[in-house]
Amino acid sequence: MATKPGTTMNTIDRFLSSELAGEIEFLTARTRSLGSARANKLLEPLDLKVRSYSVLSLACSGLAPTQRELAEFLSLDPSQIVPLVDQLEGRGLVERTADPNDRRSKVITGTTSGEQLYTKARKATAEGEAVAMTNLSKAEQETLRDLLSRIAFRD
Amino acid sequence: MATKPGTTMNTIDRFLSSELAGEIEFLTARTRSLGSARANKLLEPLDLKVRSYSVLSLACSGLAPTQRELAEFLSLDPSQIVPLVDQLEGRGLVERTADPNDRRSKVITGTTSGEQLYTKARKATAEGEAVAMTNLSKAEQETLRDLLSRIAFRD
DNA sequence: CTTAATCGTTGACTTTATCAAGAGTTTAAG
DNA sequence: CTTAAACTCTTGATAAAGTCAACGATTAAG
Numbered sequence A, B: 001m002a003t004k005p006g007t008t009m010n011t012i013d014r015f016l017s018s019e020l021a022g023e024i025e026f027l028t029a030r031t032r033s034l035g036s037a038r039a040n041k042l043l044e045p046l047d048l049k050v051r052s053y054s055v056l057s058l059a060c061s062g063l064a065p066t067q068r069e070l071a072e073f074l075s076l077d078p079s080q081i082v083p084l085v086d087q088l089e090g091r092g093l094v095e096r097t098a099d100p101n102d103r104r105s106k107v108i109t110g111t112t113s114g115e116q117l118y119t120k121a122r123k124a125t126a127e128g129e130a131v132a133m134t135n136l137s138k139a140e141q142e143t144l145r146d147l148l149s150r151i152a153f154r155d
Numbered sequence C: 001c002t003t004a005a006t007c008g009t010t011g012a013c014t015t016t017a018t019c020a021a022g023a024g025t026t027t028a029a030g
Numbered sequence D: 001c002t003t004a005a006a007c008t009c010t011t012g013a014t015a016a017a018g019t020c021a022a023c024g025a026t027t028a029a030g
Helices: A011-015 A026-047 A052-057 A067-073 A078-089 A112-132 A138-152 B011-015 B022-045 B050-059 B067-073 B078-090 B112-132 B139-152
Strands: A094-098 A108-109 B094-100 B106-110
Touching: A011 B067, A011 B106, A026 A052, A026 A112, A026 B050, A026 B112, A026 B139, A052 A067, A052 A078, A052 A094, A052 A108, A052 A112, A052 B022, A067 A108, A078 B112, A094 B011, A094 B094, A108 A112, A108 B022, A112 B022, A138 B022, A138 B139, B022 B050, B022 B094, B022 B112, B050 B067, B050 B078, B050 B094, B050 B106, B050 B112, B078 B094, B078 B106
Parallel strands: none
Antiparallel strands: A094 A108, B094 B106
């Protein structure tokens, strides 16, 4: 009963019963692959990708992240933050300022135009999220957010 | 009230209140980044990575996937499947057989030793998943699985 | 039979990831 | 105070992953 002859079955349905399809690891990988592809398309008109958007978002959060903190929170290597900030700084969207308490660190803050762009970009990613979650009720969406953050930020 | 002076706050907690931390896109990205790093470590003794493991898993599923189907289900480009199967085939874990119905396609099936290795590998990924989900109850884990698959495989 | 489409494969190219080392700064030990 | 160790950003090298066009073999459509 592996395949029903005469029935046209698409690829995804064919493998929904596989053991892999039940693994959280795989489900998150596929979810984020589809999601970031969609988000990247929506951010393209703003000349942003999910990566640069994430940095811009934290830079505009008012939390004054250092590059080290950006790396840790975004699960990136510190050396990957450098070109990301370089690019945003080159466009006048963020600024590097030496942390007065610790001059080794550089605090990244959004400029006025950075915040303006972030406002638009946030709408784009919100739209992408809405598209992704069309199959879930509002309550389910909040449940998902809660469960995911308890995994992503578990002690 | 951005920072409480005198209090030592770790990086993650500092940014939990950020708008980004509430985005599903970001939460799935971070979850899968941490998860695949952990899974890769657990699979390393078996000379597998999450990628090769996923291919091996579907090859051993009894569903007889073609390379095209592997690519679609795993959200990869067909050209990325080639070296993955090459490597597994070179280790005698899977076989390429021409699809009798359509000789353009090649069906990937696990060999006996492939299935033996998959059994061990599956235990490793199950352990990784268990570690990731320590903060969630069994019921919550099933809820998460359901919600994620409805996003990952939405029509 | 001819044309168009599909599958696996190759190759070129860009992006992302990983890791070591260096310059400047801060912290801790003596 | 001074010296050594630890930390932050940066650079550079290298590997891995992602993207895309094109080709031979095969199948489907007209």
